[in-house]
Each structure stands twice: as structure tokens, then as C-alpha cells.
Amino acid sequence: MNNLRSIDLNLLVVLDALLAERHISRTAQRLNMSQPAVSHALARLRQLLDDPLLIREQGRMVPTLRALELATPLAEAMGRIRAVLVPTGFDPESRHIFHLCLSDYGSGLLLPPLMRHLRRTAPGIQLVITQKSRQGMIAAVVDGEIDMALGVFSDLPPQIERQVLFTDDYACLLDPSGQPQPYVGLTADRYWAAPHVLVAVHGQAPTELDLSLRRHRKARHIALILPHWSVAPQVITGTDLILTVARRCLDDISGLQITAPPIDLPAIPFSAISHTRRRADPAMRWLSQQVSVCVDASVVKADLVPQTP
Structure with a gap:
């Protein structure tokens, strides 16, 4: 050289x-x-x-x-x-583009408060949002295609850092009128016998829920696989289908019941991941702070509908 x-x-x-x-x-x-x-x-x-x-x-x-x-x-x-x-770090009044990867779930929870916050405090910041499978998000962070991915991750390679932002719980969404009568509540036997809706960006890839269900050594009957969280509740109405998703995905939907799963499922850790090579980047440190603040505000202020026991 x-x-x-x-x-x-x-x-x-x-x-x-x-x-x-x-x-x-x-x-x-x-x-x-x-x-x-x-x-x-x-x-x-x-x-x-x-x-x-x-x-x-x-x-x-x-x-x-x-x-x-x-x-x-x-x-x-x-x-x-x-x-x-630049000892003061990142200048939020500068023009800067951040590339993030989120699911429908993460977008619905994070983007509304984050964009309100950024438009007030850092209007020069531009966010570019993409959606990938869990493994696709990890690969995109490793390859440098995106700055940060937000979602639920299990095993991560050593060059990836994780920041757990909050935990969520699983809930089931169903239409009581569509269940075999008489319907007196969702039991474990009914859960395993029922047809289910699976939400997965790539239908053949196991989701976090699938990995958790493997502990029970039983398999669900999947009647429908969808790539989007947002449309899934709409297909439940008038059917015997059951949707099991993160509780914060669900609103109070008229005619449908939100209930706790009748089987033991672990909590869901929602995390932000980024590459270790960005650890000293003031822009990334600033972004992580803004995400944490907005997630905290969103989670604390969320008007959650009580689950049916």
C-alpha cells in the first residue's frame, strides 16, 4: 500500500x-x-x-x-x-437516511409514535422500511443492507447485537359463533383439534410460535397461511379458525373473542438488532435512543383490551 x-x-x-x-x-x-x-x-x-x-x-x-x-x-x-x-454525537437536525426492517406487528406498534416524534424533533430524517422473514432480517443486518431490524429473534450470530425493547404475550382470536357448539371456552383439546391461521412472511419457514409449540410434541392443523398480520383477523369472522398472535397485534374486534391460549407459551421478546461494527456510530446510537423512547411510550400508553380468562 x-x-x-x-x-x-x-x-x-x-x-x-x-x-x-x-x-x-x-x-x-x-x-x-x-x-x-x-x-x-x-x-x-x-x-x-x-x-x-x-x-x-x-x-x-x-x-x-x-x-x-x-x-x-x-x-x-x-x-x-x-x-x-464530533464529541456531541449525531446532529438530529441533519439530513440522514436510516434503513429499517420490521414486520406488520412492529410497524404498527413503532412507526406511528416514532414518525410523530421525528417530525417534531428531526424532520430531516428519512426512514426506509422493508419487510423480510426473521432470517432475512438477520442476513440483511449482517450484510449491511439495513441499519436495524426490529422483531422477535432467537439465535443470533456473534456479530449481531440485541436490545430487548419489551415483552409481549400470545393471545388467541376466534369467533365463538363459528366454534363447535355448545362453546364454553377454548380448551387445550379444542385448540389442538381446531383449524388455525398461520402468519408467516415465508409460509414454509417456522415462526417463533411454531418453535414454542414443538415443546408440546403436537402439531396444529394449519388451514390458512398469510404473510400479513393485519388481514388475519378479518378471515376469522364466521369461521371455526383460530389465530394465535402477539397480544398487541389485536384490537377489540366486534363479534370476535380475544382469549389467553389454553396451553403454556413463553413470553415474546421484541428486540432491535444491529451489527457490532455500528456500535460506535453516533447516528446509530441516536436512532436506538429514539426507538427506545417511542417504544416505551407506545407500550405504556397502549389501551389493551383485557384478555378473557
């Missing part, structure tokens, strides 16, 4: 952003540069490091092995430099 004095250290700023965004236009927006300027910087970096760094594959920019080796130490070094040069 060339002598340090001959290197334009601004190129490292561009490289750090490129490895995080993996997209020329998003990097340009993040750094307030033109796309040609970012492309030119990437060309210089490739020459300097004698490596293509990012290769376009199927419409995406995929990092090379050399780039992956550089990503974490570079992000940590840039974070320390920013902490020295």
Missing part, C-alpha cells in the same frame, strides 16, 4: 459508507455527494487497494472477501474518529 501521506483519507469515509449502504446512490445521499463523485472515489479505492471491493451481481453490489475483512475495523475506526471530532 502507498505511504499514508499520499492517501486521500476522505476515500476511507466513502469506503465506510459504501460498505454500509452497498449502493452508489444511497451512499451519495448519505455523504451529500453526487453519484459520479462516489463512483470516481470507488474507482480510486479499487486502484489503491488492488481489489474490486464491490461487485455488481443480480442488481446488487456484493462486497468481496477483502471488503468484508475491511468493513468492521474500518467502521470501528471511523466511529472513534467521529467521536473525537
